[in-house]
Amino acid sequence: MRQYGLTILAFLFFVLAVGMSWAGTLSSYIQLVLMFVGVNIIMSSSLNLVNGYMGEFSCGHAGFMAVGAYTASLVSVWCFTAGSVFGPNLLPPAWAAVLFPFILLFGGLMAALAGLLVAVPSFRTRGDYLAIITLAVNYIVKSAIENIQPIGGARGFMGMGRVVNGMKEVADIPWMMIWTWIFVFLTILLIKRFVSSTYGKGIIAIREDEIAAEIMGVNTRRAKMVAFMLSSGLAGLAGGLFAHILGYINPGSFGIMKSTEALVMVYLGGMGSLSGSVLSAVFFTLLLEILRPLQLYKWVVVPLILILLMLFRTEGLLGHRELTDVFPRLKHIFGSRGKIDAAL
Amino acid sequence: MPLFEVLGLTHFFGGLKAVSDFNLTFEGGELVGLIGPNGAGKTTVFNLVCGVYHPTRGEVRIEGRSLARLYPHQVTAMGIARTFQNIRLWPEMTVLDNIRVAHNYRLSYRFLDVILQTSRYRTAEQGIDQRAGEVLEIMGLRDYAEELAKNLPYGLQRKVEIARALVIRPKLLLLDEPSAGMNLGEKEGLIGLIRWIRKEFNLTIWLIEHEMRVVMNLCEKIQVLDFGETIAHGTPEEIQGNSRVVEAYLGKEID
Numbered sequence: 001m002r003q004y005g006l007t008i009l010a011f012l013f014f015v016l017a018v019g020m021s022w023a024g025t026l027s028s029y030i031q032l033v034l035m036f037v038g039v040n041i042i043m044s045s046s047l048n049l050v051n052g053y054m055g056e057f058s059c060g061h062a063g064f065m066a067v068g069a070y071t072a073s074l075v076s077v078w079c080f081t082a083g084s085v086f087g088p089n090l091l092p093p094a095w096a097a098v099l100f101p102f103i104l105l106f107g108g109l110m111a112a113l114a115g116l117l118v119a120v121p122s123f124r125t126r127g128d129y130l131a132i133i134t135l136a137v138n139y140i141v142k143s144a145i146e147n148i149q150p151i152g153g154a155r156g157f158m159g160m161g162r163v164v165n166g167m168k169e170v171a172d173i174p175w176m177m178i179w180t181w182i183f184v185f186l187t188i189l190l191i192k193r194f195v196s197s198t199y200g201k202g203i204i205a206i207r208e209d210e211i212a213a214e215i216m217g218v219n220t221r222r223a224k225m226v227a228f229m230l231s232s233g234l235a236g237l238a239g240g241l242f243a244h245i246l247g248y249i250n251p252g253s254f255g256i257m258k259s260t261e262a263l264v265m266v267y268l269g270g271m272g273s274l275s276g277s278v279l280s281a282v283f284f285t286l287l288l289e290i291l292r293p294l295q296l297y298k299w300v301v302v303p304l305i306l307i308l309l310m311l312f313r314t315e316g317l318l319g320h321r322e323l324t325d326v327f328p329r330l331k332h333i334f335g336s337r338g339k340i341d342a343a344l
Numbered sequence: 345m346p347l348f349e350v351l352g353l354t355h356f357f358g359g360l361k362a363v364s365d366f367n368l369t370f371e372g373g374e375l376v377g378l379i380g381p382n383g384a385g386k387t388t389v390f391n392l393v394c395g396v397y398h399p400t401r402g403e404v405r406i407e408g409r410s411l412a413r414l415y416p417h418q419v420t421a422m423g424i425a426r427t428f429q430n431i432r433l434w435p436e437m438t439v440l441d442n443i444r445v446a447h448n449y450r451l452s453y454r455f456l457d458v459i460l461q462t463s464r465y466r467t468a469e470q471g472i473d474q475r476a477g478e479v480l481e482i483m484g485l486r487d488y489a490e491e492l493a494k495n496l497p498y499g500l501q502r503k504v505e506i507a508r509a510l511v512i513r514p515k516l517l518l519l520d521e522p523s524a525g526m527n528l529g530e531k532e533g534l535i536g537l538i539r540w541i542r543k544e545f546n547l548t549i550w551l552i553e554h555e556m557r558v559v560m561n562l563c564e565k566i567q568v569l570d571f572g573e574t575i576a577h578g579t580p581e582e583i584q585g586n587s588r589v590v591e592a593y594l595g596k597e598i599d
Contacts, residue, residue: 190459197458197465198444198451198472201437205445208434215394217420217449217512226455320436 014181021174031177033289035245038180039238040281042187044265045274046234051263052271052320053195054227055207057131058118060138061235061262064111066254067141068236069243072107074151076100076244077159080166085150085159093166100167100179104240111236112229114141119228123221126210138259145251156250160243176245183241187234191274194230203227204272235262264306270316275323280316345408347372347548348516353402355392355572362388364572366402370516375542375549377559379583380569381592386552387429389569390518394426395419406515421449425514427505429521429552435494439485439504442493443476446511475511482544483507499530503537510545517541519551523558535561560584568592 017034020026026034043061050058078086080096091099117137122130146154167175194200202223205213214220243249261284269280287305291298309316318326346369353366363385370376378386392399395416404411406422414422433442457465480486483503488496493504502522509517522538523531535558542549553559559566560580567577570592576583583589 193458193461198447198469199453199455199458201441201445202448204437204441205434208436209432211396212428212432212434213445215396215416215420215426216446216508217417218445219415219417219448221415 010185014185017181018174018177021177031174032245033285035177035180035241037282037285038184039242039245040261040265040285041184041278042234042238042241043262044269044281044284045187045191045277046231046238047262048266048269048272048274048277049191049195049203049227049231049234051266052273052277053200053207054203054224055271056122056126057128058134058228058231059131059256059263060118060134060136060141060259061232062254062256062258063134063138063141064114064232064235065239065242065258066145066251067114067232067239068104068107068111069239069249069254070107070145070151070157071110071236072103072240073157073160073243073249075103075106076163077157079103081159081162083159093163094170095166096163097167097170097175100163100175100244101182104179104183104237107240108233108236111239112233114236115229115232116225118232119225122224122228135256138254138256142251142255145254152250154251156248156252158248160249161247164244164247176241180241180245183237187237188274188278190230190234195274207272264302267306267316268309270318270320272320273316273318273322276316276318276321279318279323346370347407349403349405350389350393351403351405353389353392353399353404355388355397356400362572363392363399363569366569366572366574368567370548370550372515372548373546375538375562375564376551377563377566378550378552378569379554379559379566383571384569384592385572386569387520388572390426390520390552393419393518394424417449420512423513423515424518425509425512425516426518427502427509427520427522429524431498431501431505433493433501433505433508435492437493438490439493439496440476440480440489442504442508443479443511444472446508447472447475449512479507479511483510498525499533502526502534506537506541510541513545514547516548516550519549519553521552521554523553523555531555531558534558538562 021031043065047058047061050056076096077083079090079099080093082088114137117140118130118134121133125133145151151157164175195204202213202218205216205218206220206223210220239254265280265284266277268284269276269278288298288302291301294301348370350366350368353363354361355363366389378389380386388397391397393404393411395411395414395418398413406424409422411419411422434445437445452468453462453465480489483506485500485504485507488500488504493501496504506519506522519538523534526534538549538551539562541547551563563580565577566580566583568575568583568586568589575588575592576586578586
């Protein structure tokens with residue numbers, strides 16, 4: 001019973017969010033914010049895999065989000081809508097309801113392949129130098145998209161709204177809310193399983209001492225490749241969701257600003273803390289919405305929070321700890337793997 | 345076939361000859377020391393064996409198989425484990441996790457097994473937990489399993505490092521200055537520990553050491569390096585009486 005506490009809470013939240021959106025209790029603005037919370041949770045927890053658990057500094061996460069967003073959007077628009085770019089639809093629009101998750105996964109796969117652009121250099125270099133490479137990859141992706149005119153170039157790409165409408169022909173339920181949160185839960189589950197396995201702990205050993213990790217039997221090249229591809233693949237998923245939630249994307253949304261937002265969320269929540277990433281994504285997304293009346297001045301307030309955080313709590317709110325470590329009582333609800341008892 | 349051979353190992357760092365024509369053979373079961381003044385190239389020899397550097401010339405073989413061009417983790421999988429001069433545990437991980445991660449050298453599952461938590465994954469992780477527990481128990485570290493490695497006193501960290509190396513079930517264990525930074529009592533304990541693990545795990549041990557008390561006490565054979573060259577090898581008694589060794593350590597008398 002105990003270990004299902006978190007699952008039950010998540011399920012309750014899911015039912016409430018979807019139910020209230022469907023019933024119309026939540027305004028479409030609140031729904032939008034809720035979905036962005038989900039997208040940001042995927043962004044921050046996937047970036048945490050590289051920056052927190054593996055100890056590299058990747059600052060081009062939005063680049064992978066862009067690859068996922070464009071891939072998923074292009075495929076879904078090509079398959080399910082008739083338009084000037086791709087001509088008539090290949091498949092009946094209603095099929096989108098079933099095929100959409102596969103399209104998202106395909107977007108994630110492409111983003112994971114783009115992750116190789118960072119993973120391969122990471123074999124030879126690390127730290128500051130690798131950070132510059134990730135920055136460069138972000139710009140490469142953004143500029144490449146800006147210069148491909150058939151998919152809209154800098155003007156952006158749209159049509160995903162009609163794909164979502166196609167799903168609504170099947171059943172009038174809040175499809176994007178459902179897909180977003182399903183993928184959020186899958187992401188968290190995936191990362192949690194990965195970092196608690198002996199295989200995944202290899203990347204924590206890389207952070208702690210890469211040479212010792214390699215000599216003590218960790219295949220550091222493979223571990224880095226897996227971590228980078230997993231991280232960027234999940235960012236791609238977030239991108240695909242983001243594109244279909246908004247119905248319109250342009251390369252400008254995936255610039256260095258977006259990457260910075262992801263970084264802020266990771267550092268706010270704490271390096272190497274999954275629950276920290278989730279909490280900070282929720283907090284940060286809501287904060288940006290609350291500060292919206294300040295308009296551009298919110299970009300004075302938000303970095304200021306970051307400066308204060310770095311001054312007074314360098315490791316973030318939950319650095320290298322999980323929520324259950326800070327509040328042990330929560331273990332009664334969430335459960336935790338009995339560590340030494342399991343071993344002995 | 346000898347267990348382990350080093351044949352004509354030579355390595356240059358740029359124009360500097362760090363190791364020159366190093367030779368060694370273990371039949372299995374030996375406990376051999378490698379000594380020499382600072383900068384003699386002892387740790388470089390270990391790094392060459394482990395695959396951290398690839399030698400300019402020469403070859404290393406374990407059970408007849410060459411280790412040329414292998415990555416360090418592949419060398420580890422062939423049965424060579426080591427500890428480090430400056431302890432290199434993973435400080436922010438628990439002792440238990442330090443031991444667990446060392447099992448990566450031979451994992452029987454893949455990435456997808458982790459994600460889907462297949463029975464293959466669960467069985468393997470159970471095996472790892474069990475083995476890690478056993479090793480901690482044998483080494484008397486059970487009480488520290490949940491402690492972060494960095495919070496342990498120096499002597500215990502050394503012990504955890506040896507435990508981590510033993511997990512790999514090595515045929516050959518390399519110890520790089522195991523007594524460095526230890527006090528007298530800890531050194532005595534270490535000598536006992538090395539003797540004991542050698543018998544318990546049926547190991548061949550090769551160690552670098554500066555502390556003569558430890559070397560002379562433990563080793564059956566000793567090889568002496570100076571400026572990358574082997575200047576002597578033999579039993580502890582022979583080494584103690586060797587004029588070139590005394591010269592390397594203390595300098596030449598001026599007439």
